[in-house]
Amino acid sequence: MTYAARMLDTHPVEITVDRKQLADAIDALTSCSQACTACADACLGESAEALPGLARCIRDNLDCADICDTTARVLSRRTGDDPAVGRAQLEGAVRALKRCGDSCAEHRDAHEHCAVCEQACRDTERIVQELLSGIGLSR
Amino acid sequence: MTYAARMLDTHPVEITVDRKQLADAIDALTSCSQACTACADACLGESAEALPGLARCIRDNLDCADICDTTARVLSRRTGDDPAVGRAQLEGAVRALKRCGDSCAEHRDAHEHCAVCEQACRDTERIVQELLSGIGLSR
Amino acid sequence: MTYAARMLDTHPVEITVDRKQLADAIDALTSCSQACTACADACLGESAEALPGLARCIRDNLDCADICDTTARVLSRRTGDDPAVGRAQLEGAVRALKRCGDSCAEHRDAHEHCAVCEQACRDTERIVQELLSGIGLSR
Amino acid sequence: MTYAARMLDTHPVEITVDRKQLADAIDALTSCSQACTACADACLGESAEALPGLARCIRDNLDCADICDTTARVLSRRTGDDPAVGRAQLEGAVRALKRCGDSCAEHRDAHEHCAVCEQACRDTERIVQELLSGIGLSR
Numbered sequence: 001m002t003y004a005a006r007m008l009d010t011h012p013v014e015i016t017v018d019r020k021q022l023a024d025a026i027d028a029l030t031s032c033s034q035a036c037t038a039c040a041d042a043c044l045g046e047s048a049e050a051l052p053g054l055a056r057c058i059r060d061n062l063d064c065a066d067i068c069d070t071t072a073r074v075l076s077r078r079t080g081d082d083p084a085v086g087r088a089q090l091e092g093a094v095r096a097l098k099r100c101g102d103s104c105a106e107h108r109d110a111h112e113h114c115a116v117c118e119q120a121c122r123d124t125e126r127i128v129q130e131l132l133s134g135i136g137l138s139r
Numbered sequence: 140m141t142y143a144a145r146m147l148d149t150h151p152v153e154i155t156v157d158r159k160q161l162a163d164a165i166d167a168l169t170s171c172s173q174a175c176t177a178c179a180d181a182c183l184g185e186s187a188e189a190l191p192g193l194a195r196c197i198r199d200n201l202d203c204a205d206i207c208d209t210t211a212r213v214l215s216r217r218t219g220d221d222p223a224v225g226r227a228q229l230e231g232a233v234r235a236l237k238r239c240g241d242s243c244a245e246h247r248d249a250h251e252h253c254a255v256c257e258q259a260c261r262d263t264e265r266i267v268q269e270l271l272s273g274i275g276l277s278r
Numbered sequence: 279m280t281y282a283a284r285m286l287d288t289h290p291v292e293i294t295v296d297r298k299q300l301a302d303a304i305d306a307l308t309s310c311s312q313a314c315t316a317c318a319d320a321c322l323g324e325s326a327e328a329l330p331g332l333a334r335c336i337r338d339n340l341d342c343a344d345i346c347d348t349t350a351r352v353l354s355r356r357t358g359d360d361p362a363v364g365r366a367q368l369e370g371a372v373r374a375l376k377r378c379g380d381s382c383a384e385h386r387d388a389h390e391h392c393a394v395c396e397q398a399c400r401d402t403e404r405i406v407q408e409l410l411s412g413i414g415l416s417r
Numbered sequence: 418m419t420y421a422a423r424m425l426d427t428h429p430v431e432i433t434v435d436r437k438q439l440a441d442a443i444d445a446l447t448s449c450s451q452a453c454t455a456c457a458d459a460c461l462g463e464s465a466e467a468l469p470g471l472a473r474c475i476r477d478n479l480d481c482a483d484i485c486d487t488t489a490r491v492l493s494r495r496t497g498d499d500p501a502v503g504r505a506q507l508e509g510a511v512r513a514l515k516r517c518g519d520s521c522a523e524h525r526d527a528h529e530h531c532a533v534c535e536q537a538c539r540d541t542e543r544i545v546q547e548l549l550s551g552i553g554l555s556r
Contacts, residue, residue: 003309003398007316010390013323030308031281038285038354044476045291045357048469055461055468056219062457062479063213063224069347070209074202076316079323080195082238085202088231095227112288120281142448142537146455149529152462169447170420177424177493183337184430184496187330194322194329201318201340208486215455218462251427259420334497341491341502348487352480358473363480366512370505377499 002027004076013078018134025124025131026072029093032124033068036061036100039117046111057103057114064100064121067093071128083135090132097125141166143215152217157273164270165211168232171263172207175200175239178256185250196242196253203239203260206232210267222274229271236264280305282354291356296412300353303409307350307371310402314343314378317395324389335381335392342378342399345371349406361413368410375403419444421493430495435551442541442548443489446510449541450485453478453517456534463528474520474531481517481538484510488545500552507549514542 001009005023008015015022040061043054071093074086101121108115140148144162147154154161179200182193210232213225240260247254279287283301286293293300318339321332349371352364379399386393418426422440425432432439457478460471488510491503518538525532 003313003394004316006394007313007320007391010394011316011320011323012325012389012391013320026312030312034304034308034350034354035281035285037351038282038289040479041355041357041476042285042289042291044472045289047290051469051472052465058461058475059216059219059458060221060224063216065351066209066212067224067228070205072312073205073315073343076312077198077202077319079319080198082199085199085206085231085234085238088234089206092224092227092231095224099221099224111290113285113290116281116284116288142452142533143455145533146452146459146530149533150455150459150462151464151528151530152459165451169451173443173447173489173493174420174424176490177421177428179340180337180494180496181424181428181430183333184428186429190330190333191326197322197336198319204490211451212454212482215451216458218458250429252424252429255420255423255427337494337497338499338502341494344487344490345502345506348483351483355476355480358476360477360516363477363484363509363512363516366509367484370502370509373502373505377502 004030007076008078011078015078017131021131021134022075025127026075028124028127029068029072029075032097032120033065033072035117035120036065036068039104039113040065042113043111050110054107057107060096060100060103061117064096067096068124087132087135090128090135093128094125094132097121097128101125143169146215147217150217154217156270160270160273161214164266165214167263167266168207168211168214171236171259172204172211174256174259175204175207178243178252179204181250181252189249193246196246199235199239199242200256203235206235207263226271226274229267229274232267233264233271236260236267240264282308285354286356289356293356295409299409299412303405304350304353306402306405307346307353310375310398311343311346311350313395313398314339314346317382317391318343320389320391328388332385335385338374338378338381339395342374345374346402365410365413368406368413371406372403372410375399375406379403421447424493425495428495432495434548438548438551439492442544443492445541445544446485446489446492449514449537450482450489452534452537453482453485456521456530457482459528459530467527471524474524477513477517477520478534481513484513485541504549504552507545507552510545511542511549514538514545518542
C-alpha cells in the first residue's frame with residue numbers, strides 16, 4: 001500500500017470518489033512527473049547530432065512534468081473539494097500526457113528513456129481517463 | 140518592462156500570440172500564485188476562532204497557487220508549442236481562479252489578506268480570459 | 279523497478295553516484311512530497327477543536343512538500359551536474375524533513391495521517407542522509 | 418507596492434524579518450524563476466548548431482527555476498516559522514543562482530535571453546544574500 005493510499009485511508013473527510021482509483025491516479029501522476037523530468041534531462045544529455053531533433057520532446061516533457069505534479073497535488077486534497085476544479089485540471093493533464101506520449105513515441109526506437117517515458121505517459125493517461133469517467137458518473 | 144516581457148522579446152522562436160497579452164498573463168499568474176501561497180499562510184495564522192471557517196479558503200488558495208504556477212510555466216514556453224495543451228491548462232486556471240476568488244470574497248471583510256488575494260484572483264482571471272479569447276481567434 | 283530507476287538505467291550520461299541509492303532517494307522524496315501535501319489537507323479537514331493546534335504542522339507539511347519535490351527534480355537531472363547545487367538542496371531537504379517529522383510526531387497519537395506522514399519524513403530523511411554521505415565520499 | 422509586500426502587510430502574525438527586504442526577496446525569486454523557465458525554453462529554440470553548447474545552461478536554468486520557486490514559497494510563509502528551514506533553503510538558492518548566472522554569462526554575447534537571465538540571477542543572488550545576512554543578525 002503506497003503512501004497515497006494510506007493518506008486517503010486516514011483522511012478525516014468523507015471521500016466520495018473511488019479510493020483505489022484515486023490513489024492509483026495520484027501515484028501514476030507523481031511517477032510520471034518524475035519520468036518526464038528525467039526524460040527531458042536524458043534528452044539534454046544526448047549527442048550533438050541527436051539533441052536538436054529532441055527539442056520538442058524536451059519541451060513536452062517539461063510541460064507534462066509540471067502539469068502532472070500539480071494535478072497530483074489537487075487530487076491529493078479532499079477538504080472542501082470543488083470537483084469542477086479537479087476535473088478541469090485532469091482534462092489539462094490528459095492533453096499534456098497525450099502530447100508528451102506522442103512526442104516520446106517518435107523517439108522510442110532511438111532512445112530507450114523515451115520508450116520508458118512514453119509508457120509512463122500512456123499508463124497515466126489511461127488511469128486519469130478512468131478517474132475522469134468515474135467523477136463524471138458521480139456528478 | 141518585466142523579465143517575462145524581456146524574455147519574450149529575446150526569444151528565438153516566432154511568437155504568434157500577442158506578446159503584451161502573453162507577458163501580462165505570465166506576470167499576473169506568477170504574482171497571483173505568490174498571493175495565494177501567502178493568503179493560505181495568513182489564514183493559518185488567524186485566531187483559533189477564525190481558523191476553522193477558513194479551511195476551504197486555504198484549500199482553494201493552495202490549489203490556485205499550484206495551478207497558476209504551472210500555467211505560467213507552460214505559457215512561458217514557446218518552443219514546439221501545442222496550443223491545445225496551453226488552452227486546456229488555461230481553462231483549468233480560470234476554474235481555480237474563479238473558485239479561489241469566490242472563497243476569498245467570503246472573508247474579505249474579516250481578513251484584509253483575503254481582500255488582497257481576491258483582487259489578485261479576479262484580475263488574473265480577467266487577463267487569462269482575455270488571452271484565451273485571443274488564442275481562440277488565432278486558431 | 280520504479281520509473282526513477284529505469285530512467286537512470288537508460289540515461290545517456292555516466293552516473294557517478296550509486297544508482298540504487300539515487301533512485302531510492304528520488305522515489306522517497308516524491309512519495310514524501312505527496313504524503314506531506316495530503317497530511318496538510320487532512321489536518322485542514324480535522325474538527326474545529328483540533329485544527330488550531332495543527333497550524334504549525336500544516337505549515338511544515340507545505341514547506342516539506344515543496345522542498346522534497348524540488349529536491350527530487352534536481353536529483354533526477356544528471357546532465358551537466360554540479361554536485362554543489364545538489365548537495366545544498368539535499369541539506370535544505372534534511373532540515374525540512376526533520377522539522378516536518380517532528381511536527382507530525384507531536385500529533386501522531388491523535389491523528390493517524392500524522393503518524394503515516396511522520397514515517398514518510400523519517401524514512402526519507404534517513405535515505406537522503408545516506409545519499410549525502412555517499413556524495414561526500416565521492417567528492 | 419507588489420502583492421508580496423501587501424500580503425506581508427496584512428499578515429496576522431508578527432514578522433520579525435525586515436518586511437521590505439523579505440518582499441524584495443520574494444519578488445526577485447518569483448521573477449527569476451520565470452526568467453529561468455523562459456531562458457531554458459529560449460535555449461531549446463536556438464539553432465541546431467547552437468543548441469548542443471547550451472545543454473548545461475538549460476539544465477542549470479531548470480534547477481534554478483525550481484529552487485527559486487520553492488524558496489519564494491517558503492519565504493512567503495510566516496506562520497510557525499522555523500528560520501533554520503528557511504536559511505538552509507536560501508543557501509540552496511544562492512548556490513543555484515550563482516551556478517545559473519555563471520552558465521548564462523558564458524552565452525550572454527551570443528544569446529540575449531541569456532544576458533537577461535544572467536541579470537535576473539545576479540540581482541536575485543545579491544538580494545537573497547542580503548536577506549541571509551539580515552536573518553543571520555537576528556538569530
